[in-house]
Amino acid sequence: MSKHHQTAKELLQALGGSSNIANYTHCMTRLRVTPVDHNRIDEASIKQVKGVVGVVNDDTYQIILGPGVVTKVAEQFGIVLQEDSAAPSSEDLTSKGTDMKSELKKKNNTPFKNFLRKVGSIFIPLIPAFVGAGLIAGIASILANSITAGDLDKDTWQQYVTILNVIKNAIFSYLVIYVGINAAKEFGATPALGGVIGGITLLTGVTEEFPIMNIFTDQPLTAGQGGVIGVLIAVWLLSFLEKFLRRFIPDAIDIIVTPTIALLIVGLLTIFFIMPFAGLISSNLIGGIDWTLERGGVFAGFVLGVAFLPLVMLGLHQVLIPIHIEMINTAGMTILLPILAMSGAGQVGATLALWVRCRKNKSLVTIIKGALPVGILGIGEPLIYGVILPLGRPFITACIGGGIGGAVIGMFGNVGSIAIGPSGLALIPLIAHGLWLKYIIGLLAGYAGGFICTYLFGIPKEAITEGSNNKEVPEAKTKTEVAATGEKKEMNDTTLGSAFNLPFDGYIVPLEEVPDAVFSSKMMGDGFAIEPTNNTLVSPINGEVVSIFPTKHAIGLKTDQGLELLIHVGLETVNLNGKGFTCLIKEGEKVKQGTPLLKIDLNYIKQSAKSLVTPIIFTNLSEHNQIQLLKTGYNEQGITNIIELVSKKQ
Structure with missing residues (x-):
């Protein structure tokens, strides 16, 4: 039995068994489980499982395992679910989970936050593709620039650039289809129909000779207008229409009538109303962000750099992915991502300060050694949950360090990323227009800001030496010892x-x-x-x-x-x-x-x-x-x- 299989088995048991799992997925660092009943989760046992960095108990129960590990544990988690002969059918679990969720009243379970989590869950499964394709796009860009500069022979290297771009375009050119499928899963519609709705926005078959006109501006619609924002709106409406139709359409003809009517109605709405409307939202949203960063400069960069780390802590940072994607579709890059990446630099600097000041605390140093390398590469959860958040003050000083790095990037302006990927050093190949040196300067500022703020103001006394985090009472003494000391x-x-x-x-x-x-x-x-x-x-x-x-x-x-x-x-x-x-x-x-x-x-x-x-x-x-x-x-x-x-x- 592999160690990852054992980890998955222990986690399943602590989560209340397979009968308590309605659904699960994973991102780069977290196993995200939708439980049937939160009350059946033994959180204390989960935290004791070897390899678990921390947990976030929310609408989805998130177990932080770290990059690489989470993929292997998630794979084994699916296996141990199947091995459990007592596991009920997925239909039973979904039904039971829906009933339990309606009864569960969590303090932070507001409709707005639930919507944000759903949007985040749509994009989480796509993150590995974003990272891989983005880095491939970065390599293709370097080769293309070298060809233009005359450093590489075009006849030899252009074919490799073309091949890399074909691989990259497999995700970015058809992203709306993937988003439509995932959105349908989250909103309760048929996934295949969600993919079709996403594909409609590509306007396949429309030519300059036979355009489709925007009924509001009398200008031709463009392929992808409204982007993923339009797809999310359209698939959300599709979910309501599907459920409504199935109330009245007989089962015998449901497979024929429901998808036909749903696609026709939502397809027409998408083309004539949602695409123009979402396009307006998208352009104004991106324009607003550009205006804020252009006018706000240093101040805007500082505020964004400070605020992002708490979003990562809560697992809500994924909801920004649609904004990044729209910025990339509109301008070819997202200028928001490099600024937000500075929050990771702040916590790296804070962790280095803890390592220096708390070097006598061997257990803390051991955790730092394991979490710091991936933190430098842009995966921050191990540092957040394993180091800075449990100690309290370093989390605040890390946020300030991130703000300092964000202020530097905001001062430079126009530092963008051509694709979505991890922050930290791993983002360097994705920086657009060769401005990677400015990004590195921002990183160094974030490191320095986090280090200095933490070194001077963020070191808890109880973390400096091993075992001093417990304010211990003197050990039990004998009555003779007490009498002798007069205590x-x-x-x-x-x-x-x-x-x-x-x-x-x-x-x-x-x-x-x-x-x-x-x-x-x-x-x-x-x-x-x-x-x-x-x-x-x-x-x-x-x-x-x-x-x-x-x-x-x-x-x-x-x-x-x-x-x-x-x-x-x-x-x-x-x-x-x-x-x-x-x-x-x-x-x-x-x-x-x-x-x-x-x-x-x-x-x-x-x-x-x-x-x-x-x-x-x-x-x-x-x-x-x-x-x-x-x-x-x-x-x-x-x-x-x-x-x-x-x-x-x-």
Whole structure:
């Protein structure tokens, strides 16, 4: 069994099995899965699978694996899906997935964002073709320029240029057909009909002698007018018309009547209305971007360079592909892509600064060594999820570095790419009109900006040395050691004793029994849980309130001895947006054992949330210590000797 097959198998199991997979695809770095039920995904287990860099839990569940690896894992993922004899049919999965999606109410699941994701999903399968054909186009361009300059013999080399262009044109000349097929899949239309609608925009058979006139301007339509924007609009309408027709057309004649009527109606709409309309949108959109970059210059470049990295983090950067394509169709290049590519330069610079400043942190350096080479070549997700995003501040300084690089490209102006491909050094062969030196200067500026900003302002103290990212509490000491040093006994003794009181009346349960993998796997830390029976949460310790979540469902405390704990009232209560909770204290306030912290509406939370079970997590224990639960079952608020701090058995 190959390691990629094993990875795919472990991922499928953590995703809830084949019965929970409605669909899947992959891009250059991510395995994108459409789950039937998000609640069946064990995210903690996914993050523990070897090779997983990070995850994005969205309408599609995205598992970041990195370039090269994701293609092999995706291939094996399809195999393990087929191997699972319990897998239901694709029709059943699609139907069940549709039902579940209609019930799923995710915080960031707005119609606009869903539309953006659909548009992105249309182009994701085409990215390998864009990259390969784009680089081939770059080689052909270099050869053609060399022939023009007289450096190469035309009779010998022109045929090779022609051959390379034939390969390149196989994707770019017929791109609207590929887009039509993929759009039909996403919008729920027949893929073949979507391809035909895309092909209509090529106006095959139209000649100068027999043109089709634009009914609004009385000028001849041009092949490709409206581009992929027009195709997306047309196929979207096709999906509605197909579904409408199938409500009334008998099954016996559906295969004949439905496609004929759908193609005729949408085809006519495409030629006479959508192509002129989309052409107007396209020209104004491209003109607006050109105007902004021309007038905005340095400022526009900085803003775009700063803003792009968050889009990559959310997986929404693919929605810009139609804009790049239209710019290439209109002007022969996209001047937007080189500016956005500077965000990758910023994070490379930030990562180099982390490597220099945190060289004693061996585990971080190991991650950097693996992720940095592909980051330099323009694949940024491994750096984002493996290095800068988990550390927080470096992500911000990386964005600033990207803005600096974008400002430099904006200052030069007219630096464009002839095709879509990875950013970083890999984009150099695609830079138009031989302006690759200006692009390289922008990259160097992005590297320098990210490095300097991170080196000076973006290094978290906890990342500098190995293991310091956990603010550890002293290891458990014996009573003799405590007496000899004169330290307070509460947190250093092997038992917490009276230093910790039960904050609720209720039923105590081990953390492993909490019906939420984030807590039961102890990913956030060790502790226990209680199902409360009264409506007032009181402080279990003497110390300080260090954080109150905006939704009031969770409170962070710190004892006088430095032990930090999180009280998370109920499961999935963040979705209540604060309803059912009344906060009685403020951040930074000193508290004593028994100080009221929170009033809760037990009945409302019980009815509206997943569970009332309240995890109490100690978030900064030493790796050598663990919490041992001394009592379970029903206990009253304020009792002591519930838990003890013990050394882990070696």
